[in-house]
Amino acid sequence: MSDEHSTAGSYVHEGEEFERDMDYIPDRLTRAGGEPVDHRAGTGKESPADAPRWPVEAGRYRLAAAKACPWANRAIIVRRLLGLEDAIGLGLAGPTHDARSWTFDLDPGGKDPVLGIERLQEAYFARYPDYPKGITVPAIVEVESGQVVTNDFPWITHDFFFEWTDHHRDGAPNLWPEKxxxxxxxxxxxxxxxxxxxxxxxxxxxxxxxxxxxxxxxxxxxxxxxxxxxxxxxxxxxxxxxxxxxxxxxxxxxxxxxxxxxxxxxxxxxxxxxxxxxxxxxxxxxxxxxxxxxxxxxxxxxxxxxxxxxxxxxxxxxxxxxxxxxxxxxxxxxxxxxxxxxxx
CATH class of the missing domain: 1.20.1050.10 (Glutathione S-transferase Yfyf (Class Pi); Chain A, domain 2)
Known part of the structure; x- marks a missing residue:
């Protein structure tokens, strides 16, 4: 089944139940020098043990999101609650998209001002030229290379809390209380x-x-x-x-x-x-x-x-x-x- 928060197309398949494709880019952004904190991220699915790890580094990454999408909206909220605005930039796509990709049509000239791209698809293709799946938000993009890092949305917000602690604002809420x-x-x-x-x-x-x-x-x-x-x-x-x-x-x-x-x-x-x-x-x-x-x-x-x-x-x-x-x-x-x- 097509994954709704990706690209336009046919979502209703006659005679079938809707089944969300949860096979996302599994990479994680984690603190250097230590094992990442692993829970189930609220989906019941473990993060693959061999998933590539990218180091947490302020200014290195940009969150590509859209306020229209509920999965991306949660990443925007968590970023704001934790005070990560200075550590992780935010690029906002417009509310509509076509079969190719979400587009940055809210920005002057129709390009994200930091990544310099018109379509989020460009960041996916920069890393995977033949990327076969939907171009989803939210996604983490490495600014310098312009390559997508991950679009695994449950882990993005999980890692904002557990792995980006050095960059949280004073007074940030405890979104995952241990008890x-x-x-x-x-x-x-x-x-x-x-x-x-x-x-x-x-x-x-x-x-x-x-x-x-x-x-x-x-x-x-x-x-x-x-x-x-x-x-x-x-x-x-x-x-x-x-x-x-x-x-x-x-x-x-x-x-x-x-x-x-x-x-x-x-x-x-x-x-x-x-x-x-x-x-x-x-x-x-x-x-x-x-x-x-x-x-x-x-x-x-x-x-x-x-x-x-x-x-x-x-x-x-x-x-x-x-x-x-x-x-x-x-x-x-x-x-x-x-x-x-x-x-x-």
Whole structure:
């Protein structure tokens, strides 16, 4: 199956279930002189032991991302929460792409000002001239060589926390607290398989049977999250963790896109009290709402997925001002950054 956050094309295959291709460039950016910290990165999949290692080095790499893409949006959020802006540059592609690649059409002249390229495809081909797979965001690109290093999105944010610690800002939050780390891995895996990927399983189902199965799985997970978040402010308790980042990017897209475009329409996010309050709490936390662009999100999905929306008409609604209304989640206690501080 085609991997949605790569390039335009056919995503719905008649009679088939959607299956995300998780075979990414496995390289890791790790601290010199030590073994990398290895968990499951919230997917249940170990990093290959023989995956190439690149040294962590401020200024050497650039994060190529797009605010429209939920997988890239999480990398943008984590980079900001940890204060890695001075250590890792950020190149933002526009919300739409064609069958070849994401493009840097938001920049003057249509080129990334640091990498000097029009298409992210150029960085992939600089390392792999015959790269056969989708050109995905997020991706880490080495600035000097212009070559892609990795596009393995669960490990990118994992390593931002564990391997880039020397470059974290003072007061950076603990996104992987040791006391809840094992449980968090399990929570993130369920969020990934059943929610982050579950909405795509609904939207790209190739048969009624596949769609209904995907729909039931998604809402079983959302009901579980609604119950979990009715008694705790964040997924893992009193402070934000990477688990919250990963869930937030799907929730932010739920009413504008997934509810209608992907047929995940049992209820809107605004009709789920705990999840809606939780989502607004995060949106109003520095690092989340200020990295979310609802117009780019809508334009990406409704314009690129011509299988589902052949007219490419982008809806005007919903009203996003509701994201700034009071959430009252502080009544559950806790604080987003714990002993840390918000990003500037």
């Amino acid at each position: 809840t780390r094992d449980e968090m891995e399990d929570v993130m895996k369920r969020v990934f398989t059943e929610v982050n990927n579950g909405v795509y399983r609904c939207g790209f189902a190739g048969s009624q049977e596949a769609y209904e199965s995907a729909y039931d799985r998604l809402w079983t997970a959302l009901d579980w999250l609604e119950e979990r978040l009715s008694t705790r402010r964040y997924l893992m308790g009193e402070t934000i963790t990477e688990a919250d980042v990963r869930l937030f990017t799907t929730l932010a897209r739920f009413d504008p896109v997934y509810h209608g475009h992907f047929k995940c329409n049992r209820a809107k996010l605004t009709e789920m009290p705990a999840l809606w309050g939780y989502a607004r709490d995060l949106f109003q936390t520095p690092g989340f709402g200020d990295t979310t662009d609802f117009e780019q999100i809508k334009r990406h999905y409704y314009y690129v997925h011509i299988d589902i929306n052949p007219t490419q008409i982008v809806p005007t609604g919903p009203d996003v001002s509701v994201w700034s209304t009071p959430h009252h989640r502080e009544e559950l206690g806790g604080s987003p950054f714990g002993d840390g501080t918000p990003p500037a």
